[in-house]
Amino acid sequence: MPVSDRYVMRPEHEFMHAPDSSPNFNESVYTNGFDSATRFGGWMRLGNRVNEGYAELSVCLYLPDGRIACQFLRPEITSNDRFDAGGLRYTVDEPLKSVSMHYDGDLIIVDDPDALRDPKQLLAHGPRLKGRVSWQHQAESPIHGGEPAHDGVQTMYGRDFSLGHFNQHGRVRGTIEVGDKRWTLDGRGWRDHSWGPRYWQVIYYYRLFIANFPNGDAMMLLKITDKTGKVRREGVLLVDGVYEDILDLDVQTDWTEKQDPRFVRLGVMTANRKVRIDGEIMTLAPLRNRRKAGDETLVSRIAEGFTRFRWGDQEGLGMTEYIERIEDGKLVGYPL
Known part of the structure; x- marks a missing residue:
């Protein structure tokens, strides 16, 4: 269907x-x-x-x-x-x-x-x-x-x-x-x-935000950038049980001294609304993925942050996920 x-989504895809x-x-x-x-x-x-x-x-x-x-x-x-x-x-x-x-x-x-x-x-x-x-x-x-x-x-x-x-x-x-x-x-x-x-290392870097709120609204927001610098913004807001595809997404990140996300400010636009959503990362799991490619070891940072989000008067919980390649010891997406 x-x-x-x-x-296209078919039941057998489950x-x-x-x-x-x-x-x-x-x-x-x-x-x-x-x-x-x-x-x-x-x-x-x-x-x-x-x-x-x-x-x-x-x-x-x-x-x-x-x-x-x-x-x-x-x-x-x-x-x-x-x-x-x-x-x-x-x-x-x-x-x-x-x-x-x-x-x-x-x-x-x-x-x-x-x-x-x-x-x-x-x-x-x-x-x-x-x-x-x-x-x-x-x-x-x-x-x-x-x-x-x-x-x-x-x-x-x-x-x-x-x-x-x-x-x-x-x-x-x-x-x-x-x-x-x-x-x-x-x-x-x-x-x-x-x-x-x-392969995880196909991702150059992205910022992903997922949350649910007590009134039943929710979000899934992604900003993904390839090695050439091309950016795609994908995702949805769930409002009153209906998904609204996003038209634009702004991401501002406050960082810790270890270059982990600490706080995020999101500006989201759909055809029906413009909203501001803030997120405080309460606990972060700083993970890694490594893969051998010939004589080279490719490494990606996968930061998994348990996050408290605020959207208007609603406070919800969810995840902030920052994935990016590490090249020459540096996070390729930092500080964006």
Whole structure:
């Protein structure tokens, strides 16, 4: 079914896609959920890279006491017939309306997020507790994205990063258990699903902002820049259950001494409105992705910030994600 004049979305896109011959074929799902009353939550991602024989497993939880509980693994897989690896499982309960994600396994407890900047020691010897995460997403919005309707349409992050991509905001309910602590999550969140060849280092740099607000409104905003300096602005505001495509997006960032985003000011324009949205990054996980390319090691910074956003009189929770290549020791997008 057409989602717009730009994308086509079929119910079968909710399920697995046949891998092509690309060595870096990826099919991935991501969900997040945050509870505004308790101010906690997190995100989980599973990316099948079947032609490389493994999945990328990521679990990152922002706990009420300010600590991070996380896990990053590359469990072996031999097929792309399901999302189920390393203790993380994703199921489609009702296509285009409801999905669930569950994790059962160890979590690394991070008292100081700076330890994630060079995580080798932390991942090998960091303190661990038994963890269990289970939540369900129920749609509060239409689907945004899908397969491009024609060759002139980009996917959200570009066709060299995914051939198809869709996302959706919704209600999130579930539980998070870390050691002997247990929290009930009753909030909102966002999910996406993408497929096609992917290397993280294809992204030169981007700034992504995702949030839900107590009145049911929400946002997904992306500013992405390629190596030539060409900029695309993509995304939507969700207002009264209807997505409004953005026409323009301004991003201003206040930075820490370590060149991490600390506060963002967003100016957003759709055909129906112009709004200002501010975001305070409360806890940031400074992650990295590395890939060998011949004799060279390509490195990208992936900054995952748990963020409190304000849009008018509404205060919501979500994520600020800054991804960029690191070249000659420098972040290519800083200070933009």
